[in-house]
Amino acid sequence: MVSHRRSTQSGFTRGVRVTVVSAAAATAAATLTAAPASADPKETRESAKAAVDRLYEEAERATERFNEAGERVDRLRGEADRALDATARGQDRVNRMRDELGAMAGAQYRTGAIDPSLALLLSGDPDTYLERAAALDRAGARQAITLNKLRHAQRTMAQNRAEATRALSDLEHSRTAVARHKRAVEGKLREARRLLASLPAQDRASFDRSSRSGRDAAPDLSGLGPASGRAMSAVAAVHQALGRPYVWGANGPSGFDCSGLMQWAYAQAGVSLPRTSQAQRYAGRMVPLSQAQPGDLVAYRADASHIGMYVGNGQVIHAPYPGAAVRYDPVGMMPVSSVTRI
Template sequence: MVSHRRSTQPGVSRSARATVLSAAAATAAATLGAATANAEPQDTSQSAGARVDRLYAEAEHATEQYNEAGENAGRLRGEVSRAQDRAARGQERVNRMRTELGSAARAQYRAGGIDPSLALLLSSDPDDYLDRAAVLDRVNDSRAGTLAELRKAQRALAQTRAEAAGSLAGLERSRAAAGRHKRTVVRKLAEARRLLEALPGADRAAFERASRTGRGAGTGTAPAGLPAGSARAAAAVMAVQRALGRPYVWGASGPSGFDCSGLMRWAYAQAGVSLPRTSQAQRYAGRMVPLAEARPGDLVTYRADASHIGMYVGNGQVIHAPYPGAPVRYDPVGMMPVSSVTRV
């Protein structure tokens, strides 16, 4: 996503990059010095650019944590809703059984509070005593069964309410975590923006040129003879190509803007495949393959923490959402240390 100075693919050579950045550093040494409040006195455009890269990487890591917290919150909202539905149905059942038992108790009270078995034994019609006694046994058995069911339903209702309360607590924790990660992202991006704005215009342009190592929109398609990993991967490649030029928007999964994992999720959704929300989870959404065997449609994760992800499209290129201010674009697959390659 960010540290695009380590390309191992054809494009801007290391010597060309060094020339660009050395020229920028010379300009910065004459003009920047200790003038900015956001840079160290010894900063050059190279060191400032490296700090911007690091801030972008840290912001992206926090973005993926924000995405994960949001995904957890969505799951917990569903759990809360289902638990509340179960609790409502359980309460209705408890109320119904209470009504039935209450009606039986009121009937007994109206009969004078005499035990029903004694009332039957004192009946003036002993000929049907046995029949009525049998009915009484069934009634008592039914009431005993209803009472047992009531107790069971009450226990289940209490457990359901406890589960709902636990899910609600988890939801609040996820919301709080999302808020913390959002504040981290905003702070990191603001700091990076201040560093870039502190650089003279020529140095900002040099930094941008050094960061844009890809071929640009409209190029970098897979060469003939290298098919996608599957039909759905081919459809995902077509989708991700349609997203070229759309802006990076942290926390977004399209269609008007994307962060890195949001772009992968959206592209595969167009192919009818549901991917997890975060880059860390997406790396396990299929079978891992060696980088040398990458096919168009494979997901390429970067850095040890898998905090960035792109889609391999052939010809040594990926399409990805790089960082704020840089639209969805092509870049060399080796732009950063590759963590894994996943075939969905």
């Protein structure tokens, strides 16, 4: 189908400057740079590690807000495109009907400008006149129908224009939100990298496995298989992603954030999941953790700001945070808020 609308500007605002630094980061920075000489180095390192963990959590929440805003941008862009196309098609219809009405008016002027009763008296051929009069009546009826259609088309076009204006305005606001969340993520990640760089090399090396790898007791579910064929396919896909890097805002195939990995893995199984971890937790049927089966989605924290896939043996596969590749971790690495069966 040929589009009648003019092209619209798309894409996110470029050159976004990083300006956001969290209170947690500022506190941690002060701890590292202003700690008294008598401070215990171990406590200082532990507080720095804790601050990095908090920054990663905050960045993850901002990433999910970024994903949500990006999803809204895509939806609003589609709405705006459809409204603009409908407006353009409506304008074409209005133009055609106006041309048709103009042609009718011209024909009536040429053949029926004289008073009908006088024209009948003056006519040398009453039968021909009556035929013409009937034709004029039919033309008048067609004109009335066309006028009604024109009015309806004009109302519809005005509505489409209003919808396009609203969608474009919302689109611009959502693009602004995307940029804002992008700044928040980048600011927190930049500060986390700075704090990590301040740690001794051996502490940096140990941080990767200690972060988000708690050893809370996990249910013994080693004998359970996937709940469905699509879950089995998703588990196979998520295993293929092991070792690929965490990339915030990415949903594969070369890099992932936590919810992007879940979306990609289930897409390989032919299942379309929402983009954010908060929406993914409601994409299926919730089950108790004690009944988790491979392929189930495990959401973490009360706000479901992190998510992974249960793969059996008390383990999940997930994209942990920037700098850590997709990997296995215990299902109880963080507080579990829900388990969802797709």
